Amino acid sequence: MRWRALFAPVLAVVTLTAGACSGGGGGEDGGRGGTPPAGQGRHSLVPLPVEVVYRGAGFTIGRDTVITASPEAGGVAGHLAEAVRDVTGWATRTGEGGAVRLEITADPSAGAGESGTAGAVLVDPADEAYELTVDARGIRVRAARPVGLFRGVQTLRQLLPTADRAGTAAEAGVTLPGVRIADRPRFAWRGAMLDVARHFFTAAEVKRYVDLVSAYKINVLHLHLSDDQGWRLPVRGRPELTRIGGATEVGGGPGGFYTERDYREIVSYARERFVEVVPEIDMPGHVNAALAADGSLSCDGRRREPYTGTDVGFSALCVGAPAVDRFVADVIGEMARLTPGPYLHIGGDEVKELTQEEYDRFVGRAVELVGAAGKRAAGWQEIGGARLAPGTVAQYWRPEGTPEDALEAVRQGGKLVMSPASRTYLDMKYDEETRLGLSWAGFIELEDAYDWDPATAIPGVGDGQVLGVEAPLWTETAETMDDLEYLAFPRLPAVAEVAWTPRRAREFEDFAARLAGHGPRWTGLGVDFHRSPAVTWPE
Secondary structure: OHHHHHOHHHHOOOOOOOOOOOOOOOOOOOOEOOOOOOOOOOOOOOOOOOEEEEOOOOEEEOOOOEEEEOHHHHHHHHHHHHHHHHHHOOOOEEOOOOOEEEEEOOOHHHOOOOOOOOOOOOOOHHHHOEEEEEEOOEEEEEEOOHHHHHHHHHHHHHHOOOHHHHHHHHHHOEEEOOEEEEEOOOOOEEEEEEEOOOOOOOHHHHHHHHHHHHOOOOOEEEEEOEEOOEEOOOOOOOOHHHHOOOOOOHHHOOOOOOOHHHHHHHHHHHHHOOOEEEEEEEEOEOOHHHHHHOHHHOOOOOOOOOOOOOOOOOOEOOOOOHHHHHHHHHHHHHHHHHOOOOEEEEEOOOOOOOOHHHHHHHHHHHHHHHHHOOOEEEEEHHHHHOOOOOOOEEEEOOOOOOOHHHHHHHHOOOEEEEOOHHHHOOOEOOOOOOOOOEOOOOOOOHHHHHOOOOOOOOOOOOHHHEEEEEEEEOOOOOOOHHHHHHHHOOHHHHHHHHHHOOHHHOOHHHHHHHHOOHHHHHHHOOOOOOOOOOOOOOO
16 A cells, blocks of 8 residues: 555556557657657666656756765665766766655654564565656655665666767766656565575675676575585584585585675675575585584484585485584574574475485474574475474475475465476576586576466465565586576576566566667676577677
8 A cells, every 4th residue: 555655646647568668659758658759769677667657858867966865765875876887987976956866755763664674675565666757857766665765776777878878978968768667576575596505606706696686676695505515604613514514516626615704795785785685504405515514413423425416315414313403503593693684594405315204393393493593484395394384485496296395385374485497497508509507497598487477386376375486596507607697697587577577567579678678788797698589689
């Protein structure tokens, strides 16, 4: 209701349309959902906003343009000033009386979503709603919360030209089209998972990934911090986990791990961009790196040899042993201490070395420990058969057969994050000629990543049971930042639009046409992306 009240003036004149950035035209409004005025060129908004209308004269940002922001939105103003500087080279000022205004419309003392902090995400989607207006008088972004302003600024950035297109014209200013946008997300959880266990990526590389994904309104960075090949999170009193368990990766490389300072910097950097870090320590399977560091975690008391291959399902904790109970409590406690966000991911997938009873008992206890630490538990869909606390998140990833474990999680009051491997796994090859990636879930071209609906993927599950959507990027074959970017782009923006935009407004050909304009942006950022044949990329 708050979103409807905030945008009531816009809702009266703008209609939702699948071609909101490319269809129609004509009249003073430029058409409902029409093209920009003549001379403005095509604007490529991804994810597609809920409601868009191009109308009237636009606004030119010049050297003297000032950004004015509500007191609690100073950080967001800084992001906008940085975006203008990237295009023009100007040091855009912030201050009073500016023609560019970022306005908070709600009482700041009222809190922000269930976590009650200004930097929090995973809140009511209404808190991420925004209104963006560009006309001859200036630019205005309005939202109930700073997170909504940030989402609006990310849309505004896409209205700016790329630096190469601005060129010398930037000396006279950069003109944006006249437009009114009212927008909010479909789902609260819009995630990108990065596996730093199989191949390690530095804090600086993770921050770059945050920058790239947050541009598409992704609000969760799920970090897969442990697996058979490596352990990346420091745990107080257990230095062997990173010293020994962190010294390996797939292929026998040097591995690595994050210091506490590194991890806190990643979390802080992400939160400044309204992205919540959800850490995952995968248990009770996928634990060879932990067993290599501490023999007391195995039933025979022996340390395992480090593992640098890609097989799965061969390792497990000695569930029920006192040493394992202490280990799990320490690990969950440390994740909770280092992570301000509301969720901790306990893994739980592909456990082949335990009985179902042992597995269920372990998951139930882990969920209890997460709750005792003041957090909510998340895990892969296999956890659904165990005893779960209401609000637990089960991540659906195995689209074959009937997902009884995911359905059971819902029956217990849980929510689903939809990550069907055949649609969202960014480590799959695009086609048989792709230079890296896997293919066990099939080839995933751009249309495969886009043309599906999270609310109809599982019979009996609808919007009310789906918390969100996430695109995992496993790193068996991804060793460098270029590898990550090539696998993620352009498919990650496709999944981002699935998570943000109402299903009735999405249409693949329109998406592909809008996405084409992002190619020059990625090139300018040095992103090595896959030139999908479904898109007519500009030269």
